[in-house]
Amino acid sequence: MRYASITDRLAHLGSGRWALHHTARRMKAEGEDVIELTIGEPDVAPDKALLDEASRAMYAGRTRYSNGRGEAPVLKALVDKYSKRRPGVTEKNFLCFPGTQTALYCVMTGLVEPGDGVLVGDPLYATYEGVIASTGAHMIPVPLRPEKKFHLQAEDLARAITPEARVLLLNTPHNPTGAVLTRAEIAAIGEICRKHDLWIICDEVYEQLIFEGTDFASPFDMPELAERTIAVSSISKSHAAPGFRSGWAAGPEEFCDRLLAVSETMLFGVQPFIADMTAKALSEHFDTADVMRQNYASRAAIVEKAFAGSNLVKPMPPEGGMFILLDVAATGLNGEEFAWELLKQEKVAVMPGTSFGDQAANFLRISLTVPEDVLETAMRRVGDLAGRVVLKAKDAPPHIR
Ligand SMILES: Cc1ncc(COP(=O)(O)O)c(C=O)c1O
DSSP: OOOOHHHHHHHTTSGGGGHHHHHHHHHHHTTOOOEEEOSOOOSSOOOHHHHHHHHHHHHTTOOSOOOSSOOHHHHHHHHHHHHHHSTTOOGGGEEEESSHHHHHHHHHHHHOOTTOEEEEEESOOTTHHHHHHHHTOEEEEEEOOGGGTTOOOHHHHHHHOOTTEEEEEEESSOTTTOOOOOHHHHHHHHHHHHHTTOEEEEEOTTTTOBOTTOOOOOGGGOGGGGGGEEEEEESTTTTTOGGGOOEEEEOOHHHHHHHHHHHHHHHSOOOHHHHHHHHHHHHSOOSHHHHHHHHHHHHHHHHHHHTTTOSSOEEEOOSBSSEEEEEOGGGTSOHHHHHHHHHHHHOEEEEEGGGGOGGGTTEEEEEOOSOHHHHHHHHHHHHHHHHHHHHHHHHSOGGGO
């Protein structure tokens, strides 16, 4: 049978990226005691009041069709939230989606097509390449440099721009590096986007998970970038509710009007009972994000401490999010080789850096979503493997080192 080319374009970008994670899950299902530090699944439950609200709304008959833009209570809650960041936004600046991922997919579909280029910092969140490729556009990677704490540099962006470039896909706080862009950095990046007439899509799903001493900044909040910025986010991370699939896009009125037809064609609305729960999540304070923020910051500190004196494994301290990168280049193995050996020999599952782009090839991404004692055990095993790998390389005859 014949298939559309999208299936070819995405064939190597889907679950292949998560091969190690799937193998670890299989090993666990077969009874092996694997420590899983792969995916970004919050390890706390959503607040009970939110579960109650979803259930109440469902029993109250909020199970019918929704309109395409989003239910009134959630749109109001979004206006309240975002007008604190940029006064003057209205319901016409929003569209609801089942999660950031769908928002990214739909927004990208509305902005680019075959022949266009999308600039994105490398390392990058694993699904971005697929989101871009699905439209037929091509990805233009912009290196995020470890010596700049993986903060996208305006001059690196300027250097990467080609005549086909239409969109910059930003992510702050960043997965997998944990980098949080400053206002000044975003202003400099924005200046270049204005000069080259680029859209900015800003994935802000980790907005609530920024560690002490760092502030959130977004191009959405800057009036001079308002006409070209679309922010996407959800309650997946902020409220530990990824399974509810509830997110949104915030952008210029004209953009939202145009994208509404695309979104309606794709989704025919979102789920009213989940919208009610989302409205509650956005309009009241819940301490879920505070708890996670503290947990992830102190777990990141544990990982940093574990390798403080190591010349084999180098932690890259995050400023936010739920991950930390480890540079394992000094072991002589790249991230992919190290991660598979770690799973095989030490029963610890981490994501190889290669799942997040070429620039991350020497890194492991550690998910900070397990209790401290488990994380300490896992990091001890990482250190043990690193030591053994190097010893073995020293013992090997020179020609195979
Ligand atoms: C950077 C980034 N964007 C988007 C997503 C997907 O978020 P959602 O659950 O809202 O679709 C994730 C999930 O891990 C992520 O890390």
